[in-house]
Amino acid sequence: MDNTAVKEWIYSQETQAVRLLQKLIQEKSVRGQESKAQAVIIEKCREIGLQLDIWEIQKKDIMNHPFYRCDRDDFSGNPNVIGVLKGQGGGRSIILNGHIDVVPEGDEAAWNVDPFSGVHRNGKVFGRGATDMKGGTVALLLAIEALKATGVLLKGDIIFQSVIEEESGGAGTLAALLRGYTADGAIIPEPTNLKLFPKQQGSMWFRILVKGKQAHGGTRYEGVNAIEKGLEVVKRLQDLEKKRNENVLDPLYGNIPIPFPINIGKFESGKWPSSVPDLAVIEGRIGVGPHETMEGVEKELQYCLEGLSEKDRWFEDHPVTLEWFGGRWQPGSIESDHPFMEAVSEAYLEVFDSPPVIEASPWGTDGGILSKGGNIPVIIFGPGTTESAHDANEFIEVRKILQSAEVIASAVIKWCEVEYQ
Amino acid sequence: MDNTAVKEWIYSQETQAVRLLQKLIQEKSVRGQESKAQAVIIEKCREIGLQLDIWEIQKKDIMNHPFYRCDRDDFSGNPNVIGVLKGQGGGRSIILNGHIDVVPEGDEAAWNVDPFSGVHRNGKVFGRGATDMKGGTVALLLAIEALKATGVLLKGDIIFQSVIEEESGGAGTLAALLRGYTADGAIIPEPTNLKLFPKQQGSMWFRILVKGKQAHGGTRYEGVNAIEKGLEVVKRLQDLEKKRNENVLDPLYGNIPIPFPINIGKFESGKWPSSVPDLAVIEGRIGVGPHETMEGVEKELQYCLEGLSEKDRWFEDHPVTLEWFGGRWQPGSIESDHPFMEAVSEAYLEVFDSPPVIEASPWGTDGGILSKGGNIPVIIFGPGTTESAHDANEFIEVRKILQSAEVIASAVIKWCEVEYQ
Numbered sequence: 001m002d003n004t005a006v007k008e009w010i011y012s013q014e015t016q017a018v019r020l021l022q023k024l025i026q027e028k029s030v031r032g033q034e035s036k037a038q039a040v041i042i043e044k045c046r047e048i049g050l051q052l053d054i055w056e057i058q059k060k061d062i063m064n065h066p067f068y069r070c071d072r073d074d075f076s077g078n079p080n081v082i083g084v085l086k087g088q089g090g091g092r093s094i095i096l097n098g099h100i101d102v103v104p105e106g107d108e109a110a111w112n113v114d115p116f117s118g119v120h121r122n123g124k125v126f127g128r129g130a131t132d133m134k135g136g137t138v139a140l141l142l143a144i145e146a147l148k149a150t151g152v153l154l155k156g157d158i159i160f161q162s163v164i165e166e167e168s169g170g171a172g173t174l175a176a177l178l179r180g181y182t183a184d185g186a187i188i189p190e191p192t193n194l195k196l197f198p199k200q201q202g203s204m205w206f207r208i209l210v211k212g213k214q215a216h217g218g219t220r221y222e223g224v225n226a227i228e229k230g231l232e233v234v235k236r237l238q239d240l241e242k243k244r245n246e247n248v249l250d251p252l253y254g255n256i257p258i259p260f261p262i263n264i265g266k267f268e269s270g271k272w273p274s275s276v277p278d279l280a281v282i283e284g285r286i287g288v289g290p291h292e293t294m295e296g297v298e299k300e301l302q303y304c305l306e307g308l309s310e311k312d313r314w315f316e317d318h319p320v321t322l323e324w325f326g327g328r329w330q331p332g333s334i335e336s337d338h339p340f341m342e343a344v345s346e347a348y349l350e351v352f353d354s355p356p357v358i359e360a361s362p363w364g365t366d367g368g369i370l371s372k373g374g375n376i377p378v379i380i381f382g383p384g385t386t387e388s389a390h391d392a393n394e395f396i397e398v399r400k401i402l403q404s405a406e407v408i409a410s411a412v413i414k415w416c417e418v419e420y421q
Numbered sequence: 422m423d424n425t426a427v428k429e430w431i432y433s434q435e436t437q438a439v440r441l442l443q444k445l446i447q448e449k450s451v452r453g454q455e456s457k458a459q460a461v462i463i464e465k466c467r468e469i470g471l472q473l474d475i476w477e478i479q480k481k482d483i484m485n486h487p488f489y490r491c492d493r494d495d496f497s498g499n500p501n502v503i504g505v506l507k508g509q510g511g512g513r514s515i516i517l518n519g520h521i522d523v524v525p526e527g528d529e530a531a532w533n534v535d536p537f538s539g540v541h542r543n544g545k546v547f548g549r550g551a552t553d554m555k556g557g558t559v560a561l562l563l564a565i566e567a568l569k570a571t572g573v574l575l576k577g578d579i580i581f582q583s584v585i586e587e588e589s590g591g592a593g594t595l596a597a598l599l600r601g602y603t604a605d606g607a608i609i610p611e612p613t614n615l616k617l618f619p620k621q622q623g624s625m626w627f628r629i630l631v632k633g634k635q636a637h638g639g640t641r642y643e644g645v646n647a648i649e650k651g652l653e654v655v656k657r658l659q660d661l662e663k664k665r666n667e668n669v670l671d672p673l674y675g676n677i678p679i680p681f682p683i684n685i686g687k688f689e690s691g692k693w694p695s696s697v698p699d700l701a702v703i704e705g706r707i708g709v710g711p712h713e714t715m716e717g718v719e720k721e722l723q724y725c726l727e728g729l730s731e732k733d734r735w736f737e738d739h740p741v742t743l744e745w746f747g748g749r750w751q752p753g754s755i756e757s758d759h760p761f762m763e764a765v766s767e768a769y770l771e772v773f774d775s776p777p778v779i780e781a782s783p784w785g786t787d788g789g790i791l792s793k794g795g796n797i798p799v800i801i802f803g804p805g806t807t808e809s810a811h812d813a814n815e816f817i818e819v820r821k822i823l824q825s826a827e828v829i830a831s832a833v834i835k836w837c838e839v840e841y842q
Contacts, residue, residue: 103693106635107700132637167695201639205694214527216553216811217684217706218622218784223812227688231652256640263638265698266691267648272524273626273686273704274588274748274784275811279528283694285638327695363639363695390637390696391644 003350003410005150010142010405017138017405018125018398020044022118024134025127029100034078034164037100041081041137041162048145050083050160057164057175065178067373069328070171080172081162082181085144091155091417095186095376096144096408097173097366098137099166102129103390110392124395131384135396136189137162139383142405143412156416159183166366169205169327173366177374185340185377185415186370187408191384192361194400194407196348198341198379199252199360200367201260202288202331206301208233209321210269210280223276224314227269230280232312233305233320237262237284240304248289252360259362260287290333290360298324329364332371332378340377340415347410348381351403362386381407424771424831426571431563431826438559438826439546439819441465443539445555446548450521455499455585458521462502462558462583469566471504471581478585478596486599488794490749491592501593502583503602506565512576512838516607516797517565517829518594518787519558520587523550524811531813545816552805556817557610558583560804563826564833577837580604587787590626590748594787598795606761606798606836607791608829612805613782615821615828617769619762619800620673620781621788622681623709623752627722629654630742631690631701644697645735648690651701653733654726654741658683658705661725669710673781680783681708711754711781719745750785753792753799761798761836768831769802772824783807802828 020040029037038054045052057075062068081100087093105115105128113119115128125135144158159181163172190197210230215223241262253259264284270277288297302322308315334341336358348356363386367378383400441461450458459475466473478496483489502521508514526536526549534540536549546556565579580602584593611618631651636644662683674680685705691698709718723743730736755762757779769777784807788799804821 103696106692106696106698110632110635110699167693203639203695214531214812216784216807217686218624218682218708218782219807219810220682220684221678222808225685227655227685230688231655234648234652257642261639261641263641263695263697264646264648264691265638265694265696267651267698267701268689268691270685270687270689270704271527272588272811273628274624274684274706275524275527275686276684277527277686277688278531278813280688283691285695287639361639363637386637386640387643389640390693391635392699 025118045083092184132389136382143409189382197361199333203364217274226280330368332368446539466504509840513605553810557803564830610803618782620754624785638695647701751789
């Protein structure tokens with residue numbers, strides 16, 4: 001099929017796409033505040049003419065699933081949104097999934113622009129969520145609208161999903177799966193910088209409680225500083241990360257400096273400058289390879305922490321406590337020669353006149369829930385860049401949104417097939 | 422003068438003293454919540470028959486004093502309390518000063534008792550503030566009441582002060598000084614474990630802001646972790662502490678493992694387990710020797726932090742920021758042969774039949790404000806122990822409260838002199 005009309009339509013919509021992305025960024029959809037950004041999505045889905053399913057997640061509907069791991073009880077007012085474009089029948093279906101939640105903006109002083117302004121400058125749109133992944137969601141909607149606007153009649157269904165909770169472990173996508181939404185393939189436009197990721201790293205959040213002994217700061221030698229003990233734990237985690245990444249042979253990780261990082265995301269200790277703190281709380285995430293199980297990695301970290309007492313007797317009588325909480329992303333993978341990979345790769349080749357770069361994702365996505373939980377082949381492919389995600393001055397190139405929309409539209413045509421009339 | 426009657430009266434009041442201390446501990450007088458514990462003090466002062474002066478500190482009255490350093494704007498509802506026992510005239514006056522504020526209880530799990538219960542067991546009373554310094558305040562009130570009850574008529578005035586804000590830099594004692602309260606000597610019964618401290622270490626609170634660079638945890642190598650950079654700052658502070666304590670020759674510091682400690686009291690960084698944090702905030706206190714100036718020590722710490730870039734180029738482009746905030750205690754000292762030291766030492770000798778142990782305090786007190794700001798000779802002498810201060814399971818021995826009350830009553834008699842009728 002000749003996709004010229006689809007392509008031309010997409011490129012004619014640059015101004016509208018930028019405006020939609022700006023509106024999405026301007027609604028600060030951090031955890032628990034997703035409703036206004038979802039309202040923008042709903043409005044757009046209505047405009048395109050998708051069949052909407054808007055619902056508030058009920059904890060009881062998902063909490064018994066083995067992949068459920070969520071420390072949020074109340075989802076009221078902040079719905080999941082699904083928009084379906086029914087096909088004519090007889091074709092393969094596709095899920096196009098994006099998450100609406102964004103991580104907090106961090107230290108505002110590090111931003112050169114208001115993180116929720118959506119400034120458009122030099123072909124880039126700036127703001128928290130631009131790259132992770134409201135830009136990707138705009139690409140999905142642009143692709144779907146292009147197919148609709150140019151009169152392409154698909155055999156298979158498109159199931160567009162705008163989910164909450166991805167940044168906290170995927171309760172949104174899990175809820176969509178358990179509501180019955182499945183498909184023959186799924187694309188998630190997380191920031192791959194237009195690379196194809198058939199493998200996704202999983203990850204888990206952990207919390208480590210480190211004990212000290214209180215004392216007055218003026219006689220700090222009478223106490224044991226939990227901050228100093230916490231530093232030993234940080235060093236131990238750094239060593240474990242090194243060990244876990246020494247012998248990764250999978251060529252898809254060839255360009256990735258640390259395939260399965262351990263990130264120390266939070267260190268909190270002490271309440272009073274003149275007191276020796278007696279507790280340090282360390283939170284972070286540990287990457288899980290597609291070849292690993294969550295349980296195996298849990299044991300490895302536990303074992304690593306038990307070794308703390310070898311170098312410091314303090315930990316013998318005061319062992320640290322390891323907790324698994326919040327976010328938990330299953331790893332996922334499909335073979336590089338899977339038909340779905342072939343369809344998306346061909347679409348890429350058509351658009352760029354060169355084959356795609358294929359790598360493994362350095363982070364967890366909701367893809368693991370779809371593939372491990374729903375047996376759906378998943379490919380991560382999107383316009384943003386990992387470097388910009390979660391960073392200050394997060395941005396996305398508008399050009400890449402349009403390019404990825406073109407690839408996705410073309411891939412949908414190949415996968416879902418066209419009904420010629 | 423024969424102090425037998427005073428002594429007997431003090432020892433007859435053990436039950437009442439314990440009860441008063443328990444009532445004080447049960448009122449959780451952390452910063453901003455001092456009013457109920459002050460009400461207990463006020464009631465007791467009324468009972469003894471002291472002339473009360475109860476007032477709320479006005480920031481404008483003290484904020485222009487060079488020793489003012491306070492990040493609290495609102496003192497309303499939480500007064501300073503002074504109770505005066507006027508002498509007959511012609512004698513030296515004395516300030517007996519105790520602070521009513523306590524530091525937070527810390528990790529409650531580390532306590533074997535409710536930190537605000539005031540449990541009395543095996544001759545000890547337990548709870549936050551028992552040793553620092555509600556036990557000392559009870560000793561002061563016991564000494565004053567003993568003099569009153571046994572009909573001792575002093576020539577000089579006793580000015581009893583129950584102040585707020587000591588743990589945060591001394592705004593309470595500064596306000597009392599600027600309200601006009603001065604004297605020929607002052608005893609502060611901070612926890613010296615019945616030793617005499619004619620020299621007091623000063624201290625200052627500092628805050629260090631350490632920059633990183635945000636990134637997604639899955640590609641943490643794209644960012645710079647502020648926690649890791651913060652650890653380098655902690656190490657640097659540890660080195661500075663070592664250097665500053667290498668050549669302390671003053672024999673009064675002979676038994677103190679670290680005469681002028683640098684305490685890291687707080688380390689906070691990061692908000693999200695899957696993000697690389699871009700800011701770490703470190704708070705602590707640095708000890709200031711009686712031979713040093715605050716300004717000199719400020720410069721030394723600043724210079725030390727500037728050296729961070731020698732080992733790590735990151736700090737060259739991202740220097741840390743040093744702030745001086747909150748608590749600030751002037752160092753203080755009087756000569757060991759000062760007449761006031763002689764009076765208190767003689768009182769001690771009478772009670773214990775052995776000379777007092779004389780040391781330098783390992784922590785700052787409000788004494789520096791009285792001595793440097795009011796030219797008042799100050800001695801720190803109290804029943805608590807430094808080890809127990811700011812710690813979980815803080816306690817005080819009841820016996821020592823009674824002993825210190827006896828020494829203080831006797832010292833007051835020597836210093837203020839008795840009017841024989």
